[in-house]
Amino acid sequence: MIEENKNNNNEIFDALPIPEDAVILKPKKVLDLSQLALLGIKEMIRQRGINLKVKKKRDVTELDCILEINNFYIQVIFAGFSSDQIIVPLDRWYKINNAPQIILAANIDEESNIVSFQGIITAKEFINIYLKKNAKGQSFEIPLSEFKGGINRLLSFVQILDSKALSRSGLTSKLNSQNSLLKKIGFSRRNISIAALIIGSVIFGPNIFKPKLSYDLASISLTQIEVSSDKRAILDDPNNYNLCILSPDIEASNINEIKISRISFDRPIIYSPYPLNEIIISNNGQELWKKRGRSINDRIEGIIQWPINPLKPNQEYLLSITPKGAAPGFSAKIKINTTSNEGFKQLEILEKSLGNREYKWIKAIDENLKKDKNLAYALLFSERLPKSQILVEAKNKLISLDKCTK
Amino acid sequence: MSKEFENLYLIDTFKKVVKSKKIEECSKFLAKENLLFEKNSKKIFSKVFDITKNQDSVESLLCLRCRVSDPIKNAISGLYKKHSSIYEIDYLNMMSYVLDDYGEKYLKTYDDKIDKRKEKVFKWSNLIKIEKNKLRPFGVRVLLEFNSDLANIDTWTYHKVRSNYELKSYLESFGLNLKGSWALISEQSSSRVKEAWRLYGDGQMNMNEIEALHKSYVENYKPAKADYKKRKKTIMGWYPDYKFLQSLNPKQESTENLENIAAAIRKFISTAKGAPQNFRQLEGLRSDELFKNKVYVENSDDEINSEEKFINLIQNSVRKAALEILGDILKSEKIKWKENNNKRLAWELYSDGLSQREIAKRCNHKQGWVSKLIKEKIILERISLLAATQLKEYVEFESLKKDPDKIDDLIMELRDYLISKQSDSDVSILKSVLKEVLRK
Numbered sequence: 001m002i003e004e005n006k007n008n009n010n011e012i013f014d015a016l017p018i019p020e021d022a023v024i025l026k027p028k029k030v031l032d033l034s035q036l037a038l039l040g041i042k043e044m045i046r047q048r049g050i051n052l053k054v055k056k057k058r059d060v061t062e063l064d065c066i067l068e069i070n071n072f073y074i075q076v077i078f079a080g081f082s083s084d085q086i087i088v089p090l091d092r093w094y095k096i097n098n099a100p101q102i103i104l105a106a107n108i109d110e111e112s113n114i115v116s117f118q119g120i121i122t123a124k125e126f127i128n129i130y131l132k133k134n135a136k137g138q139s140f141e142i143p144l145s146e147f148k149g150g151i152n153r154l155l156s157f158v159q160i161l162d163s164k165a166l167s168r169s170g171l172t173s174k175l176n177s178q179n180s181l182l183k184k185i186g187f188s189r190r191n192i193s194i195a196a197l198i199i200g201s202v203i204f205g206p207n208i209f210k211p212k213l214s215y216d217l218a219s220i221s222l223t224q225i226e227v228s229s230d231k232r233a234i235l236d237d238p239n240n241y242n243l244c245i246l247s248p249d250i251e252a253s254n255i256n257e258i259k260i261s262r263i264s265f266d267r268p269i270i271y272s273p274y275p276l277n278e279i280i281i282s283n284n285g286q287e288l289w290k291k292r293g294r295s296i297n298d299r300i301e302g303i304i305q306w307p308i309n310p311l312k313p314n315q316e317y318l319l320s321i322t323p324k325g326a327a328p329g330f331s332a333k334i335k336i337n338t339t340s341n342e343g344f345k346q347l348e349i350l351e352k353s354l355g356n357r358e359y360k361w362i363k364a365i366d367e368n369l370k371k372d373k374n375l376a377y378a379l380l381f382s383e384r385l386p387k388s389q390i391l392v393e394a395k396n397k398l399i400s401l402d403k404c405t406k
Numbered sequence: 407m408s409k410e411f412e413n414l415y416l417i418d419t420f421k422k423v424v425k426s427k428k429i430e431e432c433s434k435f436l437a438k439e440n441l442l443f444e445k446n447s448k449k450i451f452s453k454v455f456d457i458t459k460n461q462d463s464v465e466s467l468l469c470l471r472c473r474v475s476d477p478i479k480n481a482i483s484g485l486y487k488k489h490s491s492i493y494e495i496d497y498l499n500m501m502s503y504v505l506d507d508y509g510e511k512y513l514k515t516y517d518d519k520i521d522k523r524k525e526k527v528f529k530w531s532n533l534i535k536i537e538k539n540k541l542r543p544f545g546v547r548v549l550l551e552f553n554s555d556l557a558n559i560d561t562w563t564y565h566k567v568r569s570n571y572e573l574k575s576y577l578e579s580f581g582l583n584l585k586g587s588w589a590l591i592s593e594q595s596s597s598r599v600k601e602a603w604r605l606y607g608d609g610q611m612n613m614n615e616i617e618a619l620h621k622s623y624v625e626n627y628k629p630a631k632a633d634y635k636k637r638k639k640t641i642m643g644w645y646p647d648y649k650f651l652q653s654l655n656p657k658q659e660s661t662e663n664l665e666n667i668a669a670a671i672r673k674f675i676s677t678a679k680g681a682p683q684n685f686r687q688l689e690g691l692r693s694d695e696l697f698k699n700k701v702y703v704e705n706s707d708d709e710i711n712s713e714e715k716f717i718n719l720i721q722n723s724v725r726k727a728a729l730e731i732l733g734d735i736l737k738s739e740k741i742k743w744k745e746n747n748n749k750r751l752a753w754e755l756y757s758d759g760l761s762q763r764e765i766a767k768r769c770n771h772k773q774g775w776v777s778k779l780i781k782e783k784i785i786l787e788r789i790s791l792l793a794a795t796q797l798k799e800y801v802e803f804e805s806l807k808k809d810p811d812k813i814d815d816l817i818m819e820l821r822d823y824l825i826s827k828q829s830d831s832d833v834s835i836l837k838s839v840l841k842e843v844l845r846k
Binding site for chain 2: 111141
C-alpha cells in the first residue's frame with residue numbers, strides 16, 4: 001500500500017463552477033459526444049424561443065461531426081470544460097467547395113452530460129490561423145480561446161448572414177501554393193489577412209461603425225519622481241535629474257517618498273520617454289532583474305515589456321530607475337503593489353479575448369485610460385495590438401509626451 | 407492513530423450536526439489485536455483489512471467503516487467550506503448522500519429495511535453477494551472496491567465520493583461540477599501541464615518525464631474510457647487500473663504521480679481564474695455618450711439625419727426585443743413568485759440597479775442564488791441577438807448579411823447600449839425596460 005497522504009484533499013476533491021450558459025441534459029441512455037452536442041444546441045435554441053432546424057450529418061468521428069443549420073455547414077469539435085486547447089480534424093477542410101463554413105467548439109462533460117459552447121470561428125478566421133501555424137497533416141491543435149462568442153455568435157451568424165457570405169472552399173491547393181509563393185517573395189501571413197481586409201472593405205463598402213478613442217490623450221502627463229539615494233536621505237545635489245515616467249502609472253495623492261503603483265494584471269510595461277541609465281526590479285531587498293545602459297552613448301530607451309516572471313496577486317516589488325544624468329547611486333523608486341486575487345488579470349488572456357478586432361482594442365484601451373492606466377498602456381504597447389490608424393496615432397501621442405508633473 | 411478506526415462520523419439528525427461516535431466493539435477489537443496503541447495508520451489498515459476479508463470479522467469491518475467515514479466527512483467539509491460563501495449548498499444535505507453509516511450490525515436493503523437473518527449480518531462474505539449499486543451504506547461500497555495497490559484509502563475515498571451520482575446531481579443544481587482528476591488530466595494540453603508542473607509541481611519527476619507521462623496518459627485514456635463505457639454502460643466511476651498504469655510511459659505502480667499532476671493543474675487553473683470572464687464594464691457609461699462616440703456612415707448627403715435615423719432604428723429594435731425577451735423570462739418566473747416572494751424582490755432590486763451582493767443581502771440569500779436567478783449575460787445576449795435579427799430586415803443594415811465582422815460589432819454595440827445609462831436616469835436601459843415589464 002502506498003504512503004498515506006491526507007494533505008492533498010483539496011487538490012483531489014474540488015468542484016468547478018458550471019458556466020452560466022451551459023445546459024445540463026438528462027438523457028435516458030449513455031450518449032456519445034456528437035449526440036450530446038446536438039442535444040445541447042437544440043436545447044439552447046429551444047430556450048431562446050428561436051425557430052431553427054438542426055440536422056446532423058451522418059459522418060461522425062470521435063473528434064467532430066457536421067451540423068447543418070439554415071444552409072450553413074458547421075463542424076462541431078469537442079473539448080472538456082477545463083481544456084485549453086482543442087483538436088481540429090482537417091479531413092473535411094480538404095474537400096474543395098464542400099468544406100465547413102464555421103467551426104463550433106463544444107465543451108462537454110461526458111460524465112455529467114453538461115454542454116456549453118465556447119464559440120465559433122469562421123472559415124476565413126480558421127484559414128488565417130492555419131496559415132499562421134503552418135499546420136500540416138490530419139489535424140491540428142489550437143487554443144480554445146480562438147473561439148469567440150459562445151452559442152450566440154453561431155445563432156447570430158446563421159440567422160443574419162447570407163449562407164454564401166462564408167466560403168466553403170476549404171484548404172485548397174491554390175491556397176497552399178499562394179501561401180508558399182507569398183512566402184517566397186517575402187510576404188508575411190499577417191499581410192495576407194490585412195490585404196484580405198482591404199479587399200473586403202472595397203467590396204462591402206465603408207463600415208457602419210467607426211470606433212474612436214474618446215479619452216483625451218492630451219490630458220495625460222508624465223509623472224515626475226525625485227531620485228534619492230539609500231545612503232543619503234536627502235538629495236542635495238546640483239546634478240539632480242528627476243525621473244519622468246509614463247508607466248507604471250503612480251497612484252494619485254501619493255505623497256510618500258516611495259511612490260506606489262497599483263497593478264491589477266501580470267505584465268505591466270516600463271516606459272519613460274527619456275533615456276535611462278539603469279532599471280532594477282527587486283523583491284524583499286533581493287535583486288531579481290537589472291538592466292544597465294551599455295555606455296554614455298547607449299542608454300536604455302523605449303518600451304520595456306515586463307522582463308521577469310508574471311506578477312501574481314498580492315505581491316510587492318520595488319522598481320528602482322536611474323534616469324540619464326542622475327548622480328551615481330541615485331534612483332527613483334516605485335513600489336509595485338499588485339491587487340488581490342479578485343479581478344487580477346492575465347494580460348495574455350485579455351489580449352487573446354480582444355483578438356484581432358480593432359473595435360474591441362479601442363474600447364478596452366479607452367475604458368482603461370479612465371480606470372486603470374497601467375493596463376491601458378500595456379494594451380496600447382502590446383505586440384498583439386491590431387493594425388489600426390487610431391491606435392498608432394494614440395501610441396505616437398503617448399511616446400511624444402514631454403509634460404512632466406510632480 | 408487507532409482513533410480513526412474506533413470513531414464513526416455520522417449525522418445527528420436531531421441536533422443537525424455531524425458528530426463522532428466512539429464504537430466500543432472497535433476499541434475492544436483493536437485491543438485484542440494489539441493495535442490500540444499502534445501509531446502507523448497504514449499498518450493498522452492493512453491488518454484490519456486482511457482480517458475483514460480473510461476471517462470475515464464483523465468488528466474489523468466496523469473498524470474499517472469508521473476509518474472511511476473520516477475522509478468522507480473531510481471531503482464534504484472541504485467542499486462546503488470552499489463554496490458555501492457563494493453557493494447555497496447545505497452541509498447536512500451534502501453529507502447525507504455519502505455519510506450514511508450509523509454502525510448497523512445488519513445489512514440494510516436499498517429500501518431501508520433491516521433484515522436480522524444470519525445471511526444479513528454485516529460482514530464481508532455477505533457484502534460481496536449484494537449488487538454494488540444496491541449496497542448501503544456508501545462507505546462500504548468504497549471499501550468493497552478498494553484496491554490498495556492503486557491508491558491509499560483517503561485518495562480512494564475522495565474519488566468515490568466525487569463519483570457519487572446523488573451528490574453530483576445535488577451540486578449541479580447549484581451550478582457546481584465535481585470535476586475528477588482523470589478527466590481533468592486528459593483535457594489539458596501538454597504546454598499547460600508543463601507550465602502547471604513548473605509552477606506547482608510536487609514530486610520527483612522532471613519535466614521530460616511529466617511530458618511523456620501526460621502524452622501517454624492522453625493516448626491511453628480515451629480507449630480505456632471507451633472500453634469501460636461499453637462494459638459498464640456508464641462512464642461514471644472509471645479509475646486507472648494496474649493495466650492502465652503499466653501502459654503509461656514511464657510505467658506507473660500507483661496513481662500517486664497522476665494525482666500530483668492533477669493537483670498542479672488544479673492550482674494552475676484556480677490561479678488563472680483571477681482573469682476576468684467578462685472584461686467589459688460599462689456601468690458608468692451613459693447611453694448618449696455611447697452613440698455620440700461613433701460615426702455612422704451612410705450613402706446619404708445628409709449625414710446628421712441618417713445618423714439619427716440609425717440611432718432611432720437601433721433604439722427601437724433594442725426596446726422591442728428587450729420587452730419581448732424580458733416579458734418571456736418573467737412570464738415563467740412569475741409562476742414561482744407565489745411560493746417564493748424573495749424571487750420577486752430580487753428582480754425588483756435588480757431593476758433598481760442594486761448589485762448582486764446587495765440583492766443577496768436584502769433577500770437573505772447567497773450571491774450564487776442571485777446569479778442563478780438573474781442571468782444577466784444570457785439576457786443581454788438574447789436581447790441583442792433578437793434586436794440584430796430584426797435590424798437585418800432594414801435596408802440600412804443590408805450589409806450585415808454579407809459581413810460577419812459587422813454582425814459582431816453590431817451585437818457588441820447593442821449589448822453596450824443595453825447596459826449603459828440613460829441620460830435622465832441612474833439605471834441602465836436594460837433595467838429601465840425591466841422595471842416597465844415588472845409593472846405590467
